[in-house]
Amino acid sequence: MYAFQYHRPGSLKEAAALLGKLGDGKALAGGQTLIATMKLRLAQPSDLVDLGAITELRGIKVEGDALMIGALTRHAEVAASAEVKKRIPALAVLAGGIGDRQVRAVGTLGGSVANNDPAADYPAGVLGLGATVITTQRKIVADDFFDGMYETALKPGELITAISFPLPKRAAYAKFPNPASRFAMIGVFVSQVANGSVRVAVTGAGGGVFRDAALEKALTANFTPEAVTSVKVSASGLSSDMHASAEYRAHLIGVMAKRAVVAALG
């Protein structure tokens, strides 16, 4: 790790102002990605702006037809929240399947979504539920937010404050963990809203989270496991590495989508 300046502002306004004026500053949430990257000397921020004291970034509440979760809310809090379990149980399951106990006790929703690791779980939930990312500057719908591997629509200094998840009729997340890292080798988030339309978001498969149009179409027409089986998922564009070929990943998308549909149907 290289030396850096540490700041711990008490308010969001202060944090945004600091990040605005510090050239090479970075926000620090749970540090589960950022600190490790810095230790490996892969990141060298001049300043860290610790969001930990900003209580307004924390918390889970229902607002109209949506569940509003503060950016600094930890994975363990989402996993254990009675509100989340009641409104969007799939999201609680997703959060409860991230990393291990230690990681869930510190890692945050905002950090995970801002980081947009191509194998992270939360991006599948955000995109799969058609959530809206609320920042210090604007509201960004999920379809406009994720921009490929580690890239998002966030501008320098822009902070996620909360994410608003519309309540689905049903939803589920099925994850196939990488045997080594236990990040998603394939994760499929499936949701259906009241009008019957379906979103299918896939993580772990390639350069970043994406929606699968063919699966969405088939499931919108017929929300059953058989509908999934009828779709042949293409391996084109999916990644191949020592853990899985593109073909195997494509196959797993089908299997995980089917399992998610079964789970969503309860």
Added chain:
Amino acid sequence: MGANPTSAFPNGIGASSLRKEDQRFLTGAGNYTDDINFPGQSYAYFLRSPHAHAKIKSIKTQAASAAPGVVAIFTGADLAEAKVGGLPCGWLITDMSGQPMKEPPHPPLAQGKVHHVGDQVAVVIAESYLQAKDAAELIEVDYDVLASVTDVATATQPGQPAVHDMAPNNVCYVWGHGDKAAVDKAFSAAAHVTTLEIRNNRLIPNAIEPRAAVAQYSRSEDAYTLYVANQNPHVERLLMTAFVLGLPEHKVRVIAPDVGGGFGSKIFLYAEETVITWAAKRVNRTIKWTAERFESFMSDAHGRDHATKAELALDKDGHFLAMRVKTAANLGAYLSTFASSVPTILYATLLAGQYTTPAIYAEVTGVFTNTVPVDAYRGAGRPEATFVVERLVSKAAMELGIAQDEIRRRNFIKTFPYATPVGLTYDVGNYEATLAAATKIADVAGFPARREEAKRRGKLRGIGYSCYIEACGLAPSNIAGALGARAGLFEAGEIRVHPTGSVTVFTGSHSHGQGHETTFAQVVAERLGIPFENVDVVHGDTGRIPFGMGTYGSRSLAVGGSAIMKALDKIIAKGKKIAAHMLEAADSDIVFENGNFKVAGTDKQLAFGQVAFSAYVPHNYPLDKLEPGLNETAFYDPTNFTYPAGSHICEVEVDPETGVTKVVSYVASDDFGNIVNPMIVEGQVHGGLVQGIGQALLEQAVYDPESGQLLSGSYTDYAMPRADDVPNFKVDTQVTPCTHNPLGVKGCGEAGAIGSPPAVISAVIDALKDLGVRDMAMPATPYRVWQTIQNARA
């Protein structure tokens, strides 16, 4: 836990005494090398090669030397100028042609060329670790990158890059073992031949504690002290002083304090501790180095990595007639300390397994590649041999339609001693007993019903067997010497009885997780009839212990424990003389029972403590005939190896949709001879099984064939087994005591890792057998299993 009904003592032999060392380990009072700090110490950081193979055109250190806090920077050129030698290999293998193996130089800091990613290029010593690391970034190394080779199966083919010019075709040796003519003859007449191509996957040891060292030089004493995470400090000292640094051995003290796991990887003499010991005098500072985890991946010696063609000849009834094995063993870029012996002496000699196969021939090619050196890793050669034997046997049974237990029974060795055709003589064993016990515990009879039930859930259930043997208790020194060992393999022990009757044991064995402080204390408490609490065990310090060959090859209790037993005999013999004088009886009338010296047939007796006191306060003492004091040392050189053996039965369930394999049942019935602490033995078996299951299902070191980069260089890609990857184990022990050591013990540290991989793999194959699957490479990852299923269906 607690008392053993067969012993007169609550913490004697056979009791599951709680581990003495756990008090400090579990309360944060352990003292590991990285916990050791001295005022004014400096820190070392090693700059490592980013390339698998490259010429070093130049190294510029000026800018780095001027960086804040830098004390000194050394490169290979500095070491050469100071006449620092290369790291030695401790075992000479002679090629089939009668030539010695090729021993390319292994400089502690690269000279002229780097040979693997992670090879040490320079060391920076600075006031703080971060300053050393910062300065290292300013070192400019100009590399001329060369083509590299990492794959053992193809490295010897013509046209491959040469790792060392002195080793044409990257061959270190081609070594043959066994009667080739007899084997070829048996094959030509065989009713059936089973053939296998095997890749024994390369593993990375991953001890929890990374390697670490603190080196000190004292100008007042002109002597060095090295603290190092190591399994055999005397061997470390001998190799370092005599072969590399040319220092007087008695001027170097090596201390291996608490060590957090080794699995073999801390046996070896490594570059880092050698360089900082040398540099400690040069800069006249204490120097500390602790590996970061990424360095462990690319600099701790790796394990396994064989490519093998194996054949088994059988008659029509499934009796084994002969075995033929051809193995290419990856040695990595340099010969690590015992690298040459692992795929030869510790491998081919085990190919008889538990069976009467009359003729066996093995040919092993040791191969250099641009990879981290490969050396002993839990089991060292024996897991590789067991995998060959047990996979051949399982496949043969499948091909001939003979039940897995039946084919093994038909070929078991039943009379002992038994001389194998590969050079070992098994003293004792009862293979039927462990197989029968495992079969019963595993409820093999109920397997067909479980298979059906799994099928209804969409899962494919399979069962796999492994009847392994290993040779432990290394080793009779004369035999090892005849086979090329450049060291003895005895052990030393000293028993120091204090005036108040408490005892300190000094052992040349080294504990890095094995629990010797408990087990050895149980042996002493039982033998002397004194409380377990009154016995302390000291290990890992050349300054306090007479000598030691250290801990590896499951040798500690069998060899180290035997040395302690011999020293205890001397203590008791002397105690009898003291007691005879005090009790006014003849020496020959004194018996020692339950901690008391008695005049046989009378009620006259003295407690052990009274005799000990008299030895140090010799007022009523035979000073004319006997020296005062009660302190004895013994060296024990074994007369044979010990032969732990057992039967493992594994059941798995495969999800055919995803390829995921789950181990749902694992039974191990092992014969380790007599058992001192059943709880510790069980723990050792559990750990070994997890490592073996890790090898079978999860772990693999992967190199990029083009660049020679280690792709599985962190836990992101190297899959370590976790608690939820394994079931609750059912373990059992059967006992045939070893016939040639005083405790009748055989060793248990590696058995789990040796026995389990073929049991797991055979279970996976059994699960898929209806699809026509007959073979499966390790690790059986979901991806590989899924691919195998696809290929079988295509």
